[in-house]
Amino acid sequence: YYTQKTGTREGLALFWSLKTFQTVSQNNLKSHQIQSFFQNIHHHHHTVTPSEQTTTTPLLPLSLSRHIQQFLSHPQNADLRNILSQKLGHVLQTVPLICRNTNHAFIVAQTHLFYHPHASHIRLLQMLASCHQIEKERQLLLHSVTETVTKKETNSTNHDDNHHNDDNNSIRHHKDGKQQQTASVIFAGDFNSSPTSGAARLLFERTVAPADGVTDQGTTWKHVNTFTWERQNENPTVTTHDHNSTNTTTTSTPPPPVAAASDRNVIAASSSLSPPVVALPDSFPKMVSGCYGPHDHDHDHDH
Numbered sequence: 001y002y003t004q005k006t007g008t009r010e011g012l013a014l015f016w017s018l019k020t021f022q023t024v025s026q027n028n029l030k031s032h033q034i035q036s037f038f039q040n041i042h043h044h045h046h047t048v049t050p051s052e053q054t055t056t057t058p059l060l061p062l063s064l065s066r067h068i069q070q071f072l073s074h075p076q077n078a079d080l081r082n083i084l085s086q087k088l089g090h091v092l093q094t095v096p097l098i099c100r101n102t103n104h105a106f107i108v109a110q111t112h113l114f115y116h117p118h119a120s121h122i123r124l125l126q127m128l129a130s131c132h133q134i135e136k137e138r139q140l141l142l143h144s145v146t147e148t149v150t151k152k153e154t155n156s157t158n159h160d161d162n163h164h165n166d167d168n169n170s171i172r173h174h175k176d177g178k179q180q181q182t183a184s185v186i187f188a189g190d191f192n193s194s195p196t197s198g199a200a201r202l203l204f205e206r207t208v209a210p211a212d213g214v215t216d217q218g219t220t221w222k223h224v225n226t227f228t229w230e231r232q233n234e235n236p237t238v239t240t241h242d243h244n245s246t247n248t249t250t251t252s253t254p255p256p257p258v259a260a261a262s263d264r265n266v267i268a269a270s271s272s273l274s275p276p277v278v279a280l281p282d283s284f285p286k287m288v289s290g291c292y293g294p295h296d297h298d299h300d301h302d303h
Helices: 034-038 066-073 075-087 120-155 159-166 198-205 266-270
Strands: 002-004 011-013 030-033 091-098 105-112 171-173 179-181 184-190
Touching (some): 002 091, 011 091, 034 075, 034 120, 066 075, 066 120, 075 120, 120 179
Antiparallel strands (some): 030 091, 091 105
C-alpha cells in the first residue's frame, strides 16, 4: 500500500508476498504522520529532576518520554518544536504480518527521515517517536495473538490441536511452563543516517546520551541551536554530519569525521539547556542491522 508524504508528491510504498504472509485487512494498513507525535507538546517550561533524567524510558501514552517533552517544550526550542510538529511531512507505515507456515508475528514498519545534513538531532527525535509508535503497534499485535491462542486453547478438544499450538513460533515457554507470545519488528526505509549517527545508534545501542565528544563526536546535537527552517536551504558550511544514507542494502558509508573540540562545545557555549538522554522503551525489541556493518552482531539474542 502507498502513503503520500504531506506537502509533496513523494511517499512510501510497502509490499509483501501473500504466499508467505496471511491476508491483512485494510484497517491494519496504518499510516502515521510523524509530526502528529510532537503536536501534543505544549509551550511551557519545567525543570527536569535527576530522577527524570534516566537512561531508560517508559512507554508513555503521549509517545515521548517526560524529559524529551520537557526539552522540546522549553521556550528556547520553539523553532525546533515547530519544525517537528508543523513543517515536516514525513510518514511512518506499520503493518502486522503473520507468516503462513510458522505463524510468527511481525510488525513491519518503514519511514523516510528528514534529509538535511545539519538536522541529525531532528532525525534522532523522528526515530525515537517512530519507535514508540512501532512498539504500540507491536503490543496491540501481541494482545491479538494472545487472544487468538487463548481462544484456540479453550476450544481445543484433542492433543493434536494442543500440539499444533505448541509449534506456533510466536509462542515461547517460560521455565514454569507458561506460554509467552512474541512479535518481532522489521524496520526499513531511508533514514538518511550513517551507522554512527544518533538515529542509527538509538536503534542498535538503545540509548543516545547528550553530545559529549566521545559517543557521537558531538555531532548529533551540534546544530540544535543554529538550524532553523528559514535557513535550511543555505549551503552547509561544515561537513560533520550523518547525511549519507543507511538502508537495508548498503553499509558502505564511512563514519562522519571527528569534530574539533571547538565544534563539540557549540551547544554548551550557546545555551545552558542540555540535550536530553534519548532512549528506547525497555520493551522495544533488540534490533540488529539488516546489512553488514559495525552494529551487525549479537545474533544470539532474541530480536
